Structure formats: structure tokens, C-alpha cells
Amino acid sequence: MDTHHAADPAAPGLAALAGLLADETRAAVCLALLDRRAWTGAELARACGVAPSTMSEHLARLVDGGLLTRERQGRHAYVRLAGPDAARLVEDLAARVAAPARPAPGGLHAHSAGRALARGRTCYDHLAGRLGVAVTDAMTVRGMLRQDTGFALTDDGVAWLTDLGADLARSASSRRPLARSCLDWTERRPHLAGTAGAELCRLVLDRGWAARIGTGRAVKVTPLGARELASRLGIPAAELTAAEETRRSPSA
Amino acid sequence: MDTHHAADPAAPGLAALAGLLADETRAAVCLALLDRRAWTGAELARACGVAPSTMSEHLARLVDGGLLTRERQGRHAYVRLAGPDAARLVEDLAARVAAPARPAPGGLHAHSAGRALARGRTCYDHLAGRLGVAVTDAMTVRGMLRQDTGFALTDDGVAWLTDLGADLARSASSRRPLARSCLDWTERRPHLAGTAGAELCRLVLDRGWAARIGTGRAVKVTPLGARELASRLGIPAAELTAAEETRRSPSA
DNA sequence: ACGACCCTTCGGCCGCGGGCGAACGGTGGC
DNA sequence: GCCACCGTTCGCCCGCGGCCGAAGGGTCGT
Structure with a gap:
């Protein structure tokens, strides 16, 4: 028998969800998709600076995890945030991290x-x-x-x-x-x-x-x-x- | 020059934050700490089924990331959630994942x-x-x-x-x-x-x-x-x- | 029909990081 | 002073996964 200790049963799910955003490229994708538009894989690959094949794998994981939805139109496959819930998740986490204390002139903006x-x-x-x-x-x-x-x-x-x-x-x-x-x-x-x-x-x-x-x-x-x-x-x-x-x- | 594309500057921070919870053991730690008590590393190691040395490294990462705080007392080092903000982060993510559709009799509870x-x-x-x-x-x-x-x-x-x-x-x-x-x-x-x-x-x-x-x-x-x-x-x-x-x- | 384009799959490379045990230092009990 | 115990650091192993390029299939324009 495996030594299954009393750890919270929700831990694997939580780790899996967090894992979706735990990669810099996937995080960048989700942030870009906050504009509510549908992007193609090639656009996202270019924006994030990775190969189309790499982006394809990332998108598959995000879709599989329920954060994104994919809709195919002809030879294009558009991807967008799955809905307001998914958007809120990304917003919440992003808001907690982005602390550009002061947008000083000459600075970030x-x-x-x-x-x-x-x-x-x-x-x-x-x-x-x-x-x-x-x-x-x-x-x-x-x-x-x-x-x-x-x-x-x-x-x-x-x-x-x-x-x-x-x-x-x-x-x-x-x-x-x-x-x-x-x-x-x-x-x-x-x-x-x-x-x-x-x-x-x-x-x-x-x-x-x-x-x-x-x-x-x-x-x-x-x-x-x-x-x-x-x-x-x-x-x-x-x-x-x-x-x-x-x-x-x-x-x- | 490196090919720095127009990816959102918040992406690395978001990925780092998500990465803290993207491990099953660390997720279990944060869930356990939702009880607002201070735990010792040994307790958490036992609860999660990992070696004390492994837990020590996880706790160091969580403290470093700002999710946990550590207070030393004698030969013990107690760790707890950093505050209501950190608790809310864990709650929010956990709530989104825990979907035990129906606590049927004989089921989860x-x-x-x-x-x-x-x-x-x-x-x-x-x-x-x-x-x-x-x-x-x-x-x-x-x-x-x-x-x-x-x-x-x-x-x-x-x-x-x-x-x-x-x-x-x-x-x-x-x-x-x-x-x-x-x-x-x-x-x-x-x-x-x-x-x-x-x-x-x-x-x-x-x-x-x-x-x-x-x-x-x-x-x-x-x-x-x-x-x-x-x-x-x-x-x-x-x-x-x-x-x-x-x-x-x-x-x- | 052919080529262009987009997406996907596959194999291979490589580095990150989670796991362990051993060893070390610090603290408190005896 | 000695031992017990807790926590941390270190070296090591190994597997996961992010990355690429090559190859394959699907769809549209010409």
C-alpha cells in the first residue's frame, strides 16, 4: 500500500490549476487574452517569442485545463479565455503581482x-x-x-x-x-x-x-x-x- | 540584442506566483495552513508525506515568495500564512478547483x-x-x-x-x-x-x-x-x- | 492541382526542480 | 557535558516539461 497521508484532497487539483499559469509563456498568453479577443496560435507564438509548435503545446494544456476555449474556423484555430471566471482568475493573480509602485515619468509607462x-x-x-x-x-x-x-x-x-x-x-x-x-x-x-x-x-x-x-x-x-x-x-x-x-x- | 518581444511585463511575476502553488506538496501545505495555526516543518512534513529536508526547501520557497511567514521560537521554527491576502489567494484558487458536485452519502464526506x-x-x-x-x-x-x-x-x-x-x-x-x-x-x-x-x-x-x-x-x-x-x-x-x-x- | 499557410505531432535535447539521505549547527532537556 | 531533536544545507539522482526543428494533415486561394 502507498503511504497516503492526510494531505488535503484538493491539493492535486490546486497544484494543477496553478501549474497552468506557472510557466512564463502560458502566463503571457493568458495576460494577452485579457483583451477578450480571439487570437490564433501563430499570433501568440510571435507575441511570446516561441516557436508555433511550442505555442501549440501550451495552448493544448490551457484548453485541456479549462482556462481557454478553442474554436476552429477553416484553417485557423482561434483561442480565447473560457469565460468571465477564467478572466477573473487571471486578473486576480495578475493584480496581486503587478506592483509598479509608481509609474514615474521616464519609468514603466x-x-x-x-x-x-x-x-x-x-x-x-x-x-x-x-x-x-x-x-x-x-x-x-x-x-x-x-x-x-x-x-x-x-x-x-x-x-x-x-x-x-x-x-x-x-x-x-x-x-x-x-x-x-x-x-x-x-x-x-x-x-x-x-x-x-x-x-x-x-x-x-x-x-x-x-x-x-x-x-x-x-x-x-x-x-x-x-x-x-x-x-x-x-x-x-x-x-x-x-x-x-x-x-x-x-x-x- | 535579445529578441525581446511584446509579451506582458507582468508575465514573469505571475508565473512565479503561480509556481509557488504549482507543486502538490506546497499546495497541500498552504491548504493545511488555512486553519490559521502555526505549524512546524516536521508536522507539515509528516502530514504531506515527505522528508523534513524536502519540506524545509518548500517552506523556504514559500516564505521567500511572500506567501508564508516564519517565526523562530527556541529550536522550533513556526510557519503560517503571511496574512489575509495570502489566505484569500489560496482560498480563491482552491474554491475554483474543489468541485465535489454532490457530497452524496457514502461519498466524499x-x-x-x-x-x-x-x-x-x-x-x-x-x-x-x-x-x-x-x-x-x-x-x-x-x-x-x-x-x-x-x-x-x-x-x-x-x-x-x-x-x-x-x-x-x-x-x-x-x-x-x-x-x-x-x-x-x-x-x-x-x-x-x-x-x-x-x-x-x-x-x-x-x-x-x-x-x-x-x-x-x-x-x-x-x-x-x-x-x-x-x-x-x-x-x-x-x-x-x-x-x-x-x-x-x-x-x- | 498545386502551393501557401496554419496547426499539430513526434523525437530529441537539456535544464529545472522535487525527491532523498548524510552531515552540520543550534537549542533545550537531563 | 552529553544527548536528543529540529531545522537547514549539500550532493546526488531522476523525471518532468519547455524548447526546437522536421514532418504530416487540413484548408483555402489561385
């Missing part, structure tokens, strides 16, 4: 792409960066979001989003929470995620209040969006455009 | 220790198991906790906990949230965590409303505790003792 990402981006399916944090802060100040005793929309917040045209019943069948906090890795501050965050992001992009920059995660508030959001949130439009690199305090 | 753990236990510093879920559900029904639009205590909930003697200002200086949701790995349902959950757990144990069974994580509601909690939560005491194995629906 000196290049324009980095600055654009810091200004505003999507975090899988919701808004992040200074844009996401600014909207979240404004909603908190206006009593739509309660962050002092947890993280939940108020009735006012639900009404505001519904007025805006958000379909908050969407995918309510799943156990995904309506509102949850997601820690921003540039701002180190929480912003709105969950189905409400996803709906808000969808609305903002659909109406042209913000637009994607290029093909990545970066988004930019449009003049129309700055006007509309600022008036509906009761804040100066400058807080949303945030052209300058100043940091604001949360204004408790 | 057939033995008495497993049944005791399913009834009630601590999850690092807050209550979990059917006990934790029952209290959380009761608080939700009584309007002390709002789960429909996120997860936050209501003003009533804050007052109820304060009346009970909870010191909710404790460690408010840190960024730890007052209330957050923690997914239970036996019940697959959320229960109260965060500083409020920790305070509630501390109160319940201090007043003898529940007592630890043996030296592990399992806790048992005392008759006094069943009376007190039931009357303060406005539910039948049977919901807390939960001697039988029935499952209740959340009663939205």
Missing part, C-alpha cells in the same frame, strides 16, 4: 502605448485604467455604488444603469455577480466589474462614448463620451479625458 | 471528520461550512447583507454587528474590505468574509457560541450559541445546529 493603457483600457469585459477608476469613483460619490461596507450597487445605481439602457438581467441565470470589485494594476484601486461593469463597458463602446485604440485593450474617451458621461455622473469632463498624468485622491 | 468540516469550520479567520453559509443567508434575509447587487453590509448589518460587540474599525487602516464574499468549497455558496467576517468569527468563538473540534478547522455550534444566534438572527435554532445532512435552498 513612458512610451505612448503604456500611457494609453494607463489612461483607459478594457479588463476582459469591463472598463479599467484611469477611465474605469474615474467612473467608479464618480458612481461612489453620487451614491450609486457602495464601497464602504463591501462592494454593491445601490438602488440608485441600478436605476442609473437601467436608464442608460443597461440590460442587467443579461446572464443573470449564471452565478456571476451583478457588481464586483476588480483591482486595477496601474491605479492600484478598485473599479466596477461583474455584469454591471460589462454592460456599462458595452454601452460606452456601442454609443461611441469611447473607442478602442488600434487592436489592443487601450480605449480612449471621445469628446461626445466625455460630455455625456460627465453630465450624467455630475463631474467635470476633464476627470474623464485625463490628458495629463496627474493622480487624484479618491475623494472619500 | 462519509467519514465523521469530513462531515464535521462540512457542518462548520473556519476559513482562515471567518466562519465557513454550513454554519457560515447559514449565518450569511440569515443576515441576507434580514436585510443586514445585500447580495443581489454585489456584496455589502447594509447600515442595519453594521449596527447589528456593532451591537454584538464587533470592532469593525479594527485594521481599517489596511485596504482589507469590511465585507467580501468567499466561496464555500463544500456548499458552493458565498459566505461572509473580510474584517466583518473575521470579527464575527472571533466573537462567536470568544463567547463560546461555537467551539473548535480538536485542533483542526472544524467548529461546532454550542447549545448556547444556537440559542443566541437564532434569536438574534430570527431563525429557528435547528438551521444552525444542522445535525441532519439536508440541504436548504437560499430562500431568496
